[in-house]
Amino acid sequence: MSKKRRQRGSRTHGGGTHKNRRGAGHRGGRGAAGRAKHEFHNYGPLGKHGFKRPPDAQTDVLEVKAQKLDEDAALYVAEGLAEEDGDAYVVDARDVVDDGHEADVVKVLGGGQVRNELRVTADAFTAGAVEGIESAGGEATLSERAEVADGEPENTSDDDNNEA
Structure with missing residues (x-):
């Protein structure tokens, strides 16, 4: 009806x-x-x-310029955040960045000039940062944390027992 x-x-x-x-x-x-x-x-x-991404899906990336590491290297040594090895400054980027140890990734950016020899350890580098650090006679080294993240996950399962 x-x-x-x-x-x-x-x-x-x-x-x-x-x-x-x-x-x-x-x-x-x-x-x-x-x-x-x-x-x-x-x-x-x-x-x-x-939409709000879940916190465990977010990556907290902190950035620091290679030029700032170069300019403040002597200050970092005075504060005990870096070491002096001959003419080179040995710097861990996590130590000099605010909240660096809480961040997921600490990345070194290029731009500007690097005049001192720096040996920098960080989770990531831009191509410009590596070029600037190496042109001054230093070296850019990936941290252990970055190498673990980039490497393939370890296979902990026993392949003999998992045959279908």
């Missing part, structure tokens, strides 16, 4: 009381009427919106 047929004999055809379908009074006005009082169109929607 159609809706029209079902509504026969009903005074308001599903519209509630007899006052409801007369003009816009039932709706509180037409359009954006009443926006300063009873219909708050000027405010954005409440609640949470969008």
Whole structure:
């Protein structure tokens, strides 16, 4: 049976009381009427919106410029954050960056000039950083943490027992 047929004999055809379908009074006005009082169109929607990546899927990368390591090398030695080996400064990037040991990756960026011989250990280097450090007679070494991340996972399962 159609809706029209079902509504026969009903005074308001599903519209509630007899006052409801007369003009816009039932709706509180037409359009954006009443926006300063009873219909708050000027405010954005409440609640949470969008997508938030899970924290375990995020990688915390801290960056430091090779030029800054070069300029502050003597300061790092004075503070006990780096060592002096002959003419070279031995610097671990994790030690000199704020919260470096809490970060997932500490990356050395290029740009600027490196004048002193630096032996830098970090999790990642840009090509420009490696070029700048090596052009001054230093060396850029990947940390053990970076080598473990880049290497293939160890196969701890016994292949003889896992044959299907």
